[in-house]
Amino acid sequence: MAATLLLSACSAGSDVAGRPKKTAAGVGDRLTMAYQAAPPSLDPAKIDQAFSGYLSPAYEPLIRRASDGSFKPGLALSWRYVGQDNKTFELVLRPKVTFADGETLTAQGVVKHLRYIQKTGGSSAALLTGATFSAPGPRTVRISFATPNPVVPDILTQDYLIGDVISPKALAKPANLSTTTAGAGPYMLDPKETAAGDHYTYVPNPHYWNKKDVHYRRIVLRTIANPNTAVNALKTGQVDVAAADYSVSAAAKSAGLQIVQTPFVIQGINFLDRDGTKLKALGDVRVRQAINYAIDRKAVSTALLGEYGVPTSQFTVPGGEGYVSENKDAYSYNPAKAKQLLAEAGYPDGFTLPMLSSPFAGIGTMSQALSDQLAKVGIRVKLHTVPNPSDYVKQLSSGSIPAAAVGYGYQPTYMEGVGxxxxxxxxxxxxxxxxxxxxxxxxxxxxxxxxxxxxxxxAVHKWLVDNAWFAPVAASPVFYYARPTVGGIKVSPKSPLANVADWYAVR
Structure with a gap:
């Protein structure tokens, strides 16, 4: 999950500029979508969540998360917890569903799929740790956890890949899943029109149970690493929708493109040494609070993210689960208060704070801005910058440096706790x-x-803020830029990843 959360993604809802006012009219000929990176595999058990957009056309989830964050029936018509301890979860499947390869959806097939996800050990497998699966009936699936899990409906949506059920026939030859699709979604991959790493072409699944959700005759997902190149492709009509970052928002706005965004990645400081073993100062809550008071969140957010940044003192987003409105300005900018707390803790002249950083995903610019802020109260930040994202994650995992500049994508609180x-x-x-x-x-x-x-x-998030477990600074949005010919692109704090299966052609 770490790669996803570092890759990923203003108001309590989404902000949309240039949204088309017309409604859908028939089936569009072709939709072309640009992502900044290509997936290393198309196997739902192996792919990272950051690349879920490459799977959403071809795989129908057990539970569909709507753009407002609510749960809707997918391959499962209904679901519930059994008992009061959040350890047993049961789903009733939709009848008469056929996969793209002609296989029929059954409870036993879903059990095989879940076991495959679990044993493969991909980025989502940890969410099924200790779980067992059974099929009490032909359309009933039961999941049992060793410890309580309150977010089973969440993890069975399209967002976490676990719910993207793979055909039992395809599971007999799992090696093929890296280059093909085997879902029950509205589309399926056309291998002849696909060049891995460059573009992926999807055509309608003739067996799809809900024909009205097939909005295009063809969907092409392209890899365009440079966001400026992606915006130019939008301007010329080579691309219809692009996932890119804040850096091209001004160009997109001047071109009259749709801008769909919602706060997603919380950026700030993660205190890795809260017990003060490596750096005694961080073991004192007053020092961690002082660091929070020393940060001018509004200034940093505006400087780095313009009008789209959301200053925050919490590791959640406005409108997201766990958000405490009273804590919106829990640590308002107050350098005098910061100096007072540092003096009370025994650091009237400040101290040196080693901090891990990386140029990846905006972490570098954030860490530099925070270094300048903290210097004003006597805290001298010593940045350890690691250029390679993988090496950065290794350094972070080692805990060898007392603090780190991080970015973490919004998740339900239980998942955030685990991760x-x-x-x-x-x-x-x-x-x-x-x-x-x-x-x-x-x-x-x-x-x-x-x-x-x-x-x-x-209650959890209030405790984290009160005890300065982190020093969050700003919520950075996930952006989608689109031509006015595409409708249905919606996001929200509880559903920040737009689903290509919801988009339609606008005449």
Whole structure:
């Protein structure tokens, strides 16, 4: 997951400029979409979440996450937790569903798919750790977890790939999944019109159960690494939609393109040494709070992300799960307060803060801005810049440096705990920082009912802010730029990844 969260993605909802006012009219001839990187594989069990857009045309998820974050039936018509402990989850499948290769959807086939995802050990496999699967009936699937899991509906959506069910026939020859698709989605890959690493062509799946969701006769996903090249391709009509970053937002706006975005990646400082073993100062909550007060979030956000940056003191996004509105300005810019706290903690002249950084995904520019901010209160940041993203992740995972500039994509709080702030988070919490209070609050979240879950998530995030577990600075959006001939591109804080299967042609 680490690669995804570092790659990924203003108001509580999405912001759209230039959205077409007309409605869909018939089936479009061709949709061309540009992504900045090509997938290393097309196997749902091996691909990273960052490349899920290459799978969404061909795979129907068990549960579909709508653009507003709500859950809708996909291959499953209904689902529920069995009992009160969030350990057992049951789905009832849609009848008469056929995969693109002609295979029929069955409960036993879904069980085989889930076991394959689990044993393959890809980026999503950790979400199924300790789970077992069974088929009590021909259309009933049961998932049992060793420990409570309150986010099973989330992980079975298109966002986390687990729910993208693979045909049982294809599972008999899994090596082929890296270059072909074998789903029950609206489209399927056309290998003859595909050049791996450059472009991927999808044509309608003749067996798809919901024909009205087939909006194009052909979908082409292209790899265009340079965002400026992607915008130029949009201007000339070579591309209809492009996923790119903030750097081309002005050019897109001047060209009259649609700009669809929502806050997604929270950028800031991750304190890796909260017990003060390597750097005594960070073991004092007053020092961590001082660092938070020393940051002018509005100035940094505006400088780095313009009108689209969202200043934040929380590792969640406005409108996202766990967001505490009262904590919007929990650490308003107050350098005098920062100096006072540093003096109280025994550091009236400040101290040196070693911090990991990388030019990847905007982390470098953020770390430099934070270095300038912290210097004003006497904290001398010593940046350890690692150019290669993989090496950066290795350094982060080692916990050898007391702090790191990071970017982390929004997730439901339980997943964020597993991957970011609980002892299980091997990459982002390598020194296994913990607290009895945090553990108690997190355990409350894991067993909370779906009705209780929002309040339990807010309690976790409030504790993280109060105890300065991090120094979040700004939420960076995920951007989609599009020509006015494409409709249906929508995102929201709880559903930041637009789904190509929802888009349609506008006449």
């Amino acid at each position: 970011l702030f609980m002892p299980t988070a091997s990459v982002f919490n390598p020194r296994k920082s913990t607290s009895p209070q945090l553990t108690k609050l997190f355990n409350n979240l894991t067993t909370a009912s779906q009705h209780e879950r929002p309040a339990a998530a807010r």
